[in-house]
Amino acid sequence: MLEVSGLRAEVDGREVVRGASLTLGEGEVALLLGPNGSGKSSLIQTLLGNPRYEVTGGRISLDGRDLTGAPPDERAAAGLGAVFQMPPSIRGITLRSLLRKLAERFGSDYGELEDLAGEMGAAHLLDRDLHVGFSGGEMKRAEVLLLMAQRPKVSLLDEPDSGVDLESLPVIGRAIAAFLEGDGPKAFQRRSALVVTHTGHIARYLRASRAFVMIDGTIRCFGDATAVLEDVERLGFEGCARCLRGELVEDGC
Amino acid sequence: MDAEISADIRRRAEEALDRPSPRGPDLDVRSFPPASPAVPLEELISRGSLLRRVGIDPLGASRSGSYLQADEGQAIASSGTPGLRVSTLSQALESGEADPYYWRAVPVDRDKYTAAAELFGGRVGYFFVAEAGARIERPVQSCFLMTTPGSLQAPHNIIVVEEGAELHVVAGCLTMMGRPGLHAGVSEFYVKRGGRLTYTMIHSWSEETHVRPRTGVIVEEGGEYVSHYVNMTPVASLQTDPVVRLVGEGARAHLSSVIVAPGRSVMDVGGTAVLGAPGTSAEIVSRIVAKDGADVANRALIRAEAPGSRGHVECNGLLLSDDSRIATIPVLDAAVRDVELTHEAAVGKLDEEQIFYLMSRGFHEEEAVGMLVRGFMSVRLEGLPEELSRQIESAISMAAAGL
Numbered sequence: 001m002l003e004v005s006g007l008r009a010e011v012d013g014r015e016v017v018r019g020a021s022l023t024l025g026e027g028e029v030a031l032l033l034g035p036n037g038s039g040k041s042s043l044i045q046t047l048l049g050n051p052r053y054e055v056t057g058g059r060i061s062l063d064g065r066d067l068t069g070a071p072p073d074e075r076a077a078a079g080l081g082a083v084f085q086m087p088p089s090i091r092g093i094t095l096r097s098l099l100r101k102l103a104e105r106f107g108s109d110y111g112e113l114e115d116l117a118g119e120m121g122a123a124h125l126l127d128r129d130l131h132v133g134f135s136g137g138e139m140k141r142a143e144v145l146l147l148m149a150q151r152p153k154v155s156l157l158d159e160p161d162s163g164v165d166l167e168s169l170p171v172i173g174r175a176i177a178a179f180l181e182g183d184g185p186k187a188f189q190r191r192s193a194l195v196v197t198h199t200g201h202i203a204r205y206l207r208a209s210r211a212f213v214m215i216d217g218t219i220r221c222f223g224d225a226t227a228v229l230e231d232v233e234r235l236g237f238e239g240c241a242r243c244l245r246g247e248l249v250e251d252g253c
Numbered sequence: 254m255d256a257e258i259s260a261d262i263r264r265r266a267e268e269a270l271d272r273p274s275p276r277g278p279d280l281d282v283r284s285f286p287p288a289s290p291a292v293p294l295e296e297l298i299s300r301g302s303l304l305r306r307v308g309i310d311p312l313g314a315s316r317s318g319s320y321l322q323a324d325e326g327q328a329i330a331s332s333g334t335p336g337l338r339v340s341t342l343s344q345a346l347e348s349g350e351a352d353p354y355y356w357r358a359v360p361v362d363r364d365k366y367t368a369a370a371e372l373f374g375g376r377v378g379y380f381f382v383a384e385a386g387a388r389i390e391r392p393v394q395s396c397f398l399m400t401t402p403g404s405l406q407a408p409h410n411i412i413v414v415e416e417g418a419e420l421h422v423v424a425g426c427l428t429m430m431g432r433p434g435l436h437a438g439v440s441e442f443y444v445k446r447g448g449r450l451t452y453t454m455i456h457s458w459s460e461e462t463h464v465r466p467r468t469g470v471i472v473e474e475g476g477e478y479v480s481h482y483v484n485m486t487p488v489a490s491l492q493t494d495p496v497v498r499l500v501g502e503g504a505r506a507h508l509s510s511v512i513v514a515p516g517r518s519v520m521d522v523g524g525t526a527v528l529g530a531p532g533t534s535a536e537i538v539s540r541i542v543a544k545d546g547a548d549v550a551n552r553a554l555i556r557a558e559a560p561g562s563r564g565h566v567e568c569n570g571l572l573l574s575d576d577s578r579i580a581t582i583p584v585l586d587a588a589v590r591d592v593e594l595t596h597e598a599a600v601g602k603l604d605e606e607q608i609f610y611l612m613s614r615g616f617h618e619e620e621a622v623g624m625l626v627r628g629f630m631s632v633r634l635e636g637l638p639e640e641l642s643r644q645i646e647s648a649i650s651m652a653a654a655g656l
Contacts, residue, residue, distance in 0.1 A: 048613045051605065076615035088607045092628025098614070101624075105615055129628075150614060 001026050001192055002080075002154050007058035009046040016042040018217030019058065024154060027190035029180060029206050031197055031225050034214035035237040040196045041085055043214065044158045048082055049075050062154065081152025083143040083176075085159045085196070089131040095142050096126040102149035113149055120145070120171050136163030140172050148179050155180070155193040161202035173205025180206070200229050213240055254352050262361050266371035269362035276550070277492025277521045280463055282369040285405035285435040289326030290398070297323055297398055297429065306485075306651065307425030307455040308644040309396045315640065318393040320379035322408055324401050328377055336387025336418070338380075342409050345380035354411045358441035358469030358498075366437040366465040370407035378408035378439070383418035383448070392421040392453075392641055399428045399436060399462065409439045414448035414476075421638055424454040433461030433489070440468040444476040446501060451479040453641050455648045457486050460516055464491040474501025474530070479636055480508045481645055485652035487516035487547070494523035494552060499533035499562075506535040509632040513652040514547035514577070523552030523582075528562035528592070535563075540630050541570040543577035544656055554584040557592035564593075570600035571629050573656060627653040 002024040009017040016039050024030055034040050046053040047060055049072040060068045062078050070078070099117075103110040117123050122141040131139055140160055147155055160172055182190045195202060203225065211228035212219050215237060222228070232240055273279045290297065298304065298321060301311035313319035318332030318339040332339035345351035361371050379395050399406050414420050426436065436458070444450045450470075458464055472478050478497055497506045508524045526535035537553040555564035570579035585594040603625050611621035630649050634642045 048609075050609050050613075052609075071618070072609055072612035073615055073617050073621075076613055080613075082613060084610065088604065088610050090607055090610075090625070090628060092631035093624060101616075102614060146614060 001063060002194070003061045004047065005059050007043070007046060007060060008056045009042065009053045010056055011042070011052055015056070016053070016217055017046050020214065020217065020219050022212050022219050022222070024192050024194055027192055028210070029193045029195065029208045031195050031200070031203055031208050031211035031229070032214060033197065033200070033211055033228065033232055036198065038214045039217040040214050041158055042217070044082065044156045044196060047156055048072055048080065076150065076152070079153030080156065081147050081150040081154070082156040083140065083147050083158060083160050085162065087131050087139060087143060089129070091129050091132055093130050094127050095130050095145070098130060099126070099145060099149050102146060106149060106151050108149050108151050113145060116148060116175070117145055120175055137165050137168030137172070140164055140168065144172060144175050144179070153191060155191060157193055157195045159196050159198060161197055161199055169201060170205070173202055176202070177205045177207070203229060213237070215240070254346060254349070254355070262356055262371060265362040266368040269368040270365055270372065272362070272364050272368070274364040274366065274465070274492060276494070277465070278490045278519055280435060282365050282373070282405065282435065282437070285403060287325035287373050287375060287407070288401035288404035290323040290400045292400060294321060294323045294327040294329060297400065300429070303427060303429065304396060304425060306648070307396070307427050307457050308423045308453065308641070308648065309394055309425040313394065315391065316394045317389050317391040318381070320395040321398070322377060322396070323398045324404055324406055325375055325377060330379060332393070334389060334391070336384045337389050337393060337420070338382040338384070339393065340380045342378040342380050342411065343376045345411070346376060351380050351411055354413060354441055354443055356441070358443065358471050359439055359467050363467060367439060367467050369405065370409055370437055370439045370467070373405055374407035374409055376409060378410040381412045381420070381422065383414045383420035385415040386417045388419040389421070390638060392423045392638060395422065395424045397426045397436065397438065399434045402433055405435045405437065407437045407439070410441070412442045412450060414444045414450045416445045417447045419449040421451045421641060422453065423641060423644070424452065426454070427457040428459040428462050433459070435463045435465070437465040437467070440466065442468070442470040442478065444470070444472040444478050446473045447475045448473070449477045451637055451641070453637070453645060454480070454482045455644070456484045458488045460487045461489050463489050464493070466493045468493070468495035470495065470497040470506070472497065472499050472501065472504040472506060475503045476501060477505045479506070481632070481634060481637070482510040483645060483648045483652065484512045485648055485655065487514070487518045488520070490519045492521040494525055496525045496527070497535065498527045498529055499535065500529045502530045503532045504530060505533065507635070508536070509538040510540070511630050511632060511649055511652070512539065512541045512549065513656065514541065514543045514549045515545055515656060516547060518547040518549070520547070521550040521552070523554065525554045526556070526564060528555065528557040528564060529559060531559045532561045533559065536565045538567045538632055539569070540632060541579050542573060542626060542630060542656060543570065543579050544573040545577060547577040549579045551579065551581045552584070553582070553596070554586065555594055556586040556588070557594055558588050560589050560591040562592050566596035566598070568596070568598040569629070571626065572600065572602050573626070623653065626656060
């Protein structure tokens, strides 16, 4: 499904993604772990086609289709969607108007989205300008709703658990989990997601199979999500980096 | 009107006829002779879709009253609503009704444009009165059409909202068939104690039209004046600076302008509020979008002269091309200590991160830009009948789509 190989990207001449490779299978949920500044968000932004991130090497493909140089809207049409860690505030565009437009474009049910907004405690945000004056938790709720309107095959969730109060975390976690379960229990009916998490808090709500560890702009290892999370907890990312010496190893650190 | 007063007004106008406005390109008012329309007003009105663009209902069915005028000639005034009196200015001057309001909120000798309205304007224009306590829900409309090339249109309009009354006015102005000319309309509005006036003005001029509206508003104790101005199209030049004087305790004003300046438009648009009594408050909000060589100065002045008054200015400009210019000039002037005056202003281009964000949600670049421009032009519309809010939204959307 999603294949990233040897991806390199620069921001203002500084290389922030340094040969990252990973794959995400149909219906698979994987965690993307790593210390601050390791390039997780840069990888997500590069996958989304943010023009600030100049791709200098490697390839991104979705279902065999090369998206490496595609504009962001083509990537969205191909089935990529995101929850931004730091979405911009946009004056004059309400959450409701954007949800409506997305529902129309991607064929989702606006009424259902409104119900979901109610369930997520986000109904009061609908008529506010998008992200203007939103708290951390409100921002994530709005982002998750927009993601649901977009219904992407592959969701790139950039720290859905950061800056979120304790009350919001389970709401957001369960909403994402329900969304990713999709239309049925079988893997091919589920949606895929790459979930960036610094703290791992969101992991307990999601059925993540694997975890990738990103250090210094590359994927240093991947393995069973639970095992990797345990190792990171035990050894820290430093220990994780030391034990691997840059080699890709399966089944954790 | 008293002959002496009348002679004095004329004398002052004559003296001011060569007095340029300190702002905006200077024009020779004598080179724009007033004219009567070549086409009967009824026929112009039958071209309904043009009128609807600027918020005018051609048949007036949804309105509490109507005033329509073409060039300096024909005018139609009608009202079928109790509590609302609609007439032409000349009728109201004949009956003496308009005397206490004639050149009392705008000085006749302010500049050559006010002088031209007095001397060349032929005293056409409307006189609307909302009688004491009348709350008139349906808007009254006024429409000014310019049809004769190179001519002057200088109506003199007066609105009186008596004590405790409420009135909504929608004014649509447009040039038909892309003809040039000078529009120098004078508007004098009086909101008496506890009254409320909302004034929605939608302009759709042509690239050859010069526009010099002169507006003065006086608001008494507990009264409120709300104005929403939308300029949808390019003009040759536009210079205006409505002055709102809050003379009674607790009077309020809210002025918003959404100005689209494409092409070679030269604009100097402002708003002035004088907080002249304790506890008065004013807010001036503007959104300017400039493109393709437009040059816009956006002014806002709030002067606080009485304790406990509050004012806020918000000027935002958006440049859509490198060859255009927006200068935003907010001025806060406090003459007493116990006041609160604030302003925020920003001028710039569209934010690349916002464009990318919307594109990543599936919108083409052009769509994303369109959504952001339309979003930028949104202003808070308060206390308007829903239909008027919709009309303003739709005018703004059309203006945004035309960029």
